[in-house]
Amino acid sequence: MTDYFTRLLGIQGFVVEAVTQDRQGAHSRVVLDIKRGERPRFICSGCCHVSEEGIEYRTREVQHLSCWQHLTVLRFKQYRVNCPHCGLKVEALPFVLRYSRVSVWLGNLVYELCKVMTNKSVGILQGLDDGTVKAIGKYRQAARWTGSALWGLMRYSSEVRSVCI
Numbered sequence: 001m002t003d004y005f006t007r008l009l010g011i012q013g014f015v016v017e018a019v020t021q022d023r024q025g026a027h028s029r030v031v032l033d034i035k036r037g038e039r040p041r042f043i044c045s046g047c048c049h050v051s052e053e054g055i056e057y058r059t060r061e062v063q064h065l066s067c068w069q070h071l072t073v074l075r076f077k078q079y080r081v082n083c084p085h086c087g088l089k090v091e092a093l094p095f096v097l098r099y100s101r102v103s104v105w106l107g108n109l110v111y112e113l114c115k116v117m118t119n120k121s122v123g124i125l126q127g128l129d130d131g132t133v134k135a136i137g138k139y140r141q142a143a144r145w146t147g148s149a150l151w152g153l154m155r156y157s158s159e160v161r162s163v164c165i
């Protein structure tokens with residue numbers, strides 16, 4: 001079953017390890033534990049140097065696009081890279097910005113919805129608080145969203161090249 005979720009999720013280089021529902025009812029939440037596939041690569045967030053070795057740093061949870069009526073969360077380990085140019089740096093990831101609590105896809109959806117709905121309505125629809133919705137809008141307007149994460153995502157192919165500009 002996890003192979004099926006891996007294919008549906010479609011994040012290059014990551015596989016779904018487990019799927020759990022940790023909340024039931026109106027605020028139902030599904031957590032996808034994802035991990036690196038074979039031959040993992042870690043990208044320095046400072047200079048885009050690609051390393052085959054990562055140093056485990058922390059576990060992160062970011063909200064992703066909802067799956068049916070369930071809020072969906074991606075849980076994964078983020079690593080640091082011992083970069084020969086920058087020293088110890090947190091890795092760059094193709095699907096989430098460094099301090100963001102939502103995936104790039106959800107961020108883009110929220111931004112587009114805010115063009116035709118109130119922030120409050122978007123928050124209710126996507127299970128986000130007003131502050132998060134406003135922060136996504138401001139961030140995107142500053143063009144940093146498209147300038148780094150989204151563009152980087154599009155460049156992220158089967159051969160990891162770079163998530164930086």
Ligand SMILES: [Zn+2]
Nearest residue numbers: 044047083086
């Ligand atoms: Zn570097």
